[in-house]
Amino acid sequence: MAVAGPASAVTYGSPDGNAHPEVGALIADQAYSDGTWAYCSGTLVSPTVFVTAAHCGDPGQTTARVSFASKYQPGATTYNGRYIPNPEYSGSQSDPHDIAVVVFDKAVPKITPARLPTAGLLDGMKMAGTLQTSTFTSVGYGSLAPVNGPGGKTYVYTDTRNQASGSLNSLTNAWLRLSQNPATGNGGTCYGDSGGPNFLGDTGWNLLVATTITGDTACRSTNVDYRLDTPDARAFLGQYVTLP
Incomplete structure (x- = not known):
């Protein structure tokens, strides 16, 4: 989480293992002070499209790196793509348009994308x-x-x-x-x-x-x-x- 409060992770849950292979992490180019690399999460919704939050990107950011490993470690496979935030993204609490996609040049193999909901x-x-x-x-x-x-x-x-x-x-x-x-x-x-x-x-x-x-x-x-x-x-x- 990050907009009006903290960016989120999972609490009072359990390791996911291979239950949701379509869920990936945005990976930083270098580790943070605590040694971690993942800084946001997201979901593959087509073989080439990964949905995440607009506030996960820095101003002017145009690319992102994604891992689908259940536990990321340096050297794990990552996929590079274009990071595209919603241009209407803002700090509005009624509707911040806080959504972004990472579009990969090539399809991510061997992962079935999540389904998106119907309107309303x-x-x-x-x-x-x-x-x-x-x-x-x-x-x-x-x-x-x-x-x-x-x-x-x-x-x-x-x-x-x-x-x-x-x-x-x-x-x-x-x-x-x-x-x-x-x-x-x-x-x-x-x-x-x-x-x-x-x-x-x-x-x-x-x-x-x-x-x-x-x-x-x-x-x-x-x-x-x-x-x-x-x-x-x-x-x-x-x-x-x-x-x-």
């Missing part, structure tokens, strides 16, 4: 009364559950793809907010997961309905995600991938 899917589910009882699976490479200590919280990064399950908090025109409170059996995202997917249902469905953007600073309460079934999100994505 979440609104339709809300009207039908099924959204309120749905679960969502968050996946990403960011920080694990923070550890309390004398100097405050310590955030642990392992460059490993993890997953967690959360329940509905609320739905707005642009945002899907999920509970990640472990006291209610939920998990979610934390620093380093921005751009990562939130799938509808349990592991095994690969229907990508929203991407992680922000949340609370302790990574314990709410996972705030940008919807992909809205007219604005679909207008951007439709330039790069065939929509359902």
Whole structure:
């Protein structure tokens, strides 16, 4: 997360292994001070298109490097592509247009892309009364559950793809907010997961309905995600991938 709060990773979850091979990490050109390389997450939605968050890029950035390894280590295979943020991206809380794609020159082999939602899917589910009882699976490479200590919280990064399950908090025109409170059996995202997917249902469905953007600073309460079934999100994505 990064826009109005922290960039997210997965908390109170478990290692993903090969459950979501379509989920990858944006890889920095050199390690950070803690030795980690992954700085954001995202999802392959066609053989040549990877969806992430616009705030994951620096001003003027035109390329990005992506790894789909379940645990990234230097020397792992990466794929280079054009990094294209939504030109309407802003800090607006009503709709920040916080979405970007990485377009690869060649198809990523041996990975089945995630499915994108149909227009207004979440609104339709809300009207039908099924959204309120749905679960969502968050996946990403960011920080694990923070550890309390004398100097405050310590955030642990392992460059490993993890997953967690959360329940509905609320739905707005642009945002899907999920509970990640472990006291209610939920998990979610934390620093380093921005751009990562939130799938509808349990592991095994690969229907990508929203991407992680922000949340609370302790990574314990709410996972705030940008919807992909809205007219604005679909207008951007439709330039790069065939929509359902």
